[in-house]
Amino acid sequence: MNWRKFFYRAHGDSPFKRLIIHLILIGACVIAVYPILRIFTISIRPGDRLLSTDLRIIPKDATLNSYRLVLFGDPVTKRKSDFFLWLWNSLVITLTTATIGVILSASAAYAFSRFRFPGRGPGLIFLLTTQMIPAGMLLLPLYIMLSRLKLINNYLGLVIAYSVTSVPFSIWILKGYFDTIPLDLEEAALIDGTSRLGAFYRIILPLSTPSLAIAFLFNFMSGWSEYLVARVVLQKANMYTWPLGLWTFAGQFTLAAGRFAAASIMIALPAMALFLYSSKWLVSGLTLGGVKG
Amino acid sequence: MISLTPQIMATSLVTVLRFLLMIIGALALVEAVVYTLFHRRPKNVLFGVVVLALTALFLFVFVRYVRPATGFTTTRKVGIGIALLLVDLAAYWLLSGPRISKLGLAYLLLTPALIGITGLIIYPFAYNVYLAFTNMSMTTVRTYTFSLQNGLNNFKSVFTGVVAHDATFWEVLLRSILWTAINVFFHVTGGMALALLLNRPMRFRGLYRTLLVFPWAIPQTIACMALRNEFNYHYGFFNVLLRNLGLKPINWLTDPFWAFVAVCISNIWLGIPFMMVIILGGLQSISQEYYEAAEIDGASGWQQFRHITLPLLRPVTTPAIILGTVWTFNALNVIYLVTGGNPQEKTDILVSSLYKAAFDFYRYGFAAAFALVVFAFLFLFSLIYIRMTGGLKAAYE
Numbered sequence: 001m002n003w004r005k006f007f008y009r010a011h012g013d014s015p016f017k018r019l020i021i022h023l024i025l026i027g028a029c030v031i032a033v034y035p036i037l038r039i040f041t042i043s044i045r046p047g048d049r050l051l052s053t054d055l056r057i058i059p060k061d062a063t064l065n066s067y068r069l070v071l072f073g074d075p076v077t078k079r080k081s082d083f084f085l086w087l088w089n090s091l092v093i094t095l096t097t098a099t100i101g102v103i104l105s106a107s108a109a110y111a112f113s114r115f116r117f118p119g120r121g122p123g124l125i126f127l128l129t130t131q132m133i134p135a136g137m138l139l140l141p142l143y144i145m146l147s148r149l150k151l152i153n154n155y156l157g158l159v160i161a162y163s164v165t166s167v168p169f170s171i172w173i174l175k176g177y178f179d180t181i182p183l184d185l186e187e188a189a190l191i192d193g194t195s196r197l198g199a200f201y202r203i204i205l206p207l208s209t210p211s212l213a214i215a216f217l218f219n220f221m222s223g224w225s226e227y228l229v230a231r232v233v234l235q236k237a238n239m240y241t242w243p244l245g246l247w248t249f250a251g252q253f254t255l256a257a258g259r260f261a262a263a264s265i266m267i268a269l270p271a272m273a274l275f276l277y278s279s280k281w282l283v284s285g286l287t288l289g290g291v292k293g
Numbered sequence: 294m295i296s297l298t299p300q301i302m303a304t305s306l307v308t309v310l311r312f313l314l315m316i317i318g319a320l321a322l323v324e325a326v327v328y329t330l331f332h333r334r335p336k337n338v339l340f341g342v343v344v345l346a347l348t349a350l351f352l353f354v355f356v357r358y359v360r361p362a363t364g365f366t367t368t369r370k371v372g373i374g375i376a377l378l379l380v381d382l383a384a385y386w387l388l389s390g391p392r393i394s395k396l397g398l399a400y401l402l403l404t405p406a407l408i409g410i411t412g413l414i415i416y417p418f419a420y421n422v423y424l425a426f427t428n429m430s431m432t433t434v435r436t437y438t439f440s441l442q443n444g445l446n447n448f449k450s451v452f453t454g455v456v457a458h459d460a461t462f463w464e465v466l467l468r469s470i471l472w473t474a475i476n477v478f479f480h481v482t483g484g485m486a487l488a489l490l491l492n493r494p495m496r497f498r499g500l501y502r503t504l505l506v507f508p509w510a511i512p513q514t515i516a517c518m519a520l521r522n523e524f525n526y527h528y529g530f531f532n533v534l535l536r537n538l539g540l541k542p543i544n545w546l547t548d549p550f551w552a553f554v555a556v557c558i559s560n561i562w563l564g565i566p567f568m569m570v571i572i573l574g575g576l577q578s579i580s581q582e583y584y585e586a587a588e589i590d591g592a593s594g595w596q597q598f599r600h601i602t603l604p605l606l607r608p609v610t611t612p613a614i615i616l617g618t619v620w621t622f623n624a625l626n627v628i629y630l631v632t633g634g635n636p637q638e639k640t641d642i643l644v645s646s647l648y649k650a651a652f653d654f655y656r657y658g659f660a661a662a663f664a665l666v667v668f669a670f671l672f673l674f675s676l677i678y679i680r681m682t683g684g685l686k687a688a689y690e
Binding site for chain 2: 036135136137149171196260
């Protein structure tokens, strides 16, 4: 391989330095990815060798049996699989909350970015303060509230409970991004006769795709793998979201490790695909307060 | 028969006057609220009366017919209430001329988020404050009492008693601080190092970046459960590796010290990508001209980093560090799923003890008080940090 050509874009640095940088990054990537590959490894191990000290990524006698068990149920015990039900429940709940969350955050973020209204500074600080509420603190009040509203064992209850979890953080991200869009663009539109809201809808929102995608992603991810609230709100087995369902695997031993891993992989893949797909926007969209200079 | 004695006339006059006064008062209140919200002057009295009459009508309908109705669920009643309120506000808006001031628009845009946050964060928080002054527990779910004494008892036992089963508050607090400091330190340095390495034109840059965000991309629940298995004494990756290297395997989950190391490793692994991405975003928006100028002046790489990169990154890193600290402090998932606070609550941090107090030991009143203490602690920390760095100013000005 032509090393000079291999590193040709890294002008300025010596080839040795470039080699070191690549080696460090490769090492970091291995650390980042290996634990996830291990889940995959366990998921394709044959049932009698789930516990093994083998470090190979593709084990001997690799089998897709665990996947079959998760997807189609156990042919021996005639237990049907609830996997698709869990996935469907999670998907509906999470997509709804993410959409609500993004709409709420985007409109509030626009107000924070473009208007100097009384209470703006305190409002932003307040949003940051909400992040300091200890995890689990609001769970009990929320449970009592939802049970008074008869929303326990109700998807709507979970949607409501999730809908604002990521809103304060999303407002910060979106506001930071809106700040970087020049005011001139809107002013031009206003002179051309659009209303303020029209300018927001037609100019700011299309220009903010990266950060909107990121905000959607955060809202989606926070609901997608949420366990503690779901456990409290959804108590019927046929309403379970996947984290609750996955936990039922953790409860049974024997074959569970393989099924657990297989289900994990199948659940993680769409979420990771979504995440990685939007990762092209991750760097540009995630601006916590614009850097001036 | 009612005879109109002067006395009755006087009382009824007072009643009428009081009623009128109430209407005027309410009207003034509505106008005041609307004026502060939308900076609009009231149009005229007649229009105010119309709106007020509508409000009164809706209120009457709601109180008289909707609230006591047995055919509706509570949800539907609340829904109807909100709908009536919205119709009322719309009527006000239409009658006052469908035109809003700039600030009015700002508040209008904020309203949906505000309603959500009020209902799902502020209200539960206030309810939590209320619970902190009750002796609510598993056995007193229906018979609990609310009193100052109960509150004082709760707060006292937070600081003097055990918080879950074995550990005391101070012990857990100390561990939480240690946990947060270690994690945030590694998150920031690790994230910064990777971001600096990635922030240059080179081959495979996109690939590296994609692979490096994997720990963030994988649902946290799954990552934590998987990492827990990797700390298994016999089959976990870490011990297998140690054995292959000829070293003694470690009791990751039963030795208090190593269990703490295990949760730290897990959380550091999970948290670096976020910092890396944030810092990379900040680095990319620093103009290259600064470095060129510094290069001409003969500044070394370290000097450039110290005097250009770090100061210009501050508006990005300050909120990121605050959020990172707060999230790490609140990392209930990681503790709960990796070690569960074991052995003997030696890896519990404040939030996991809090969760145990509420949902394993059902000490609701106590847990509420405990939660307030934790919140106050975090809040104070952030306040001091913000004051010290002044970094947030740049973000919200």
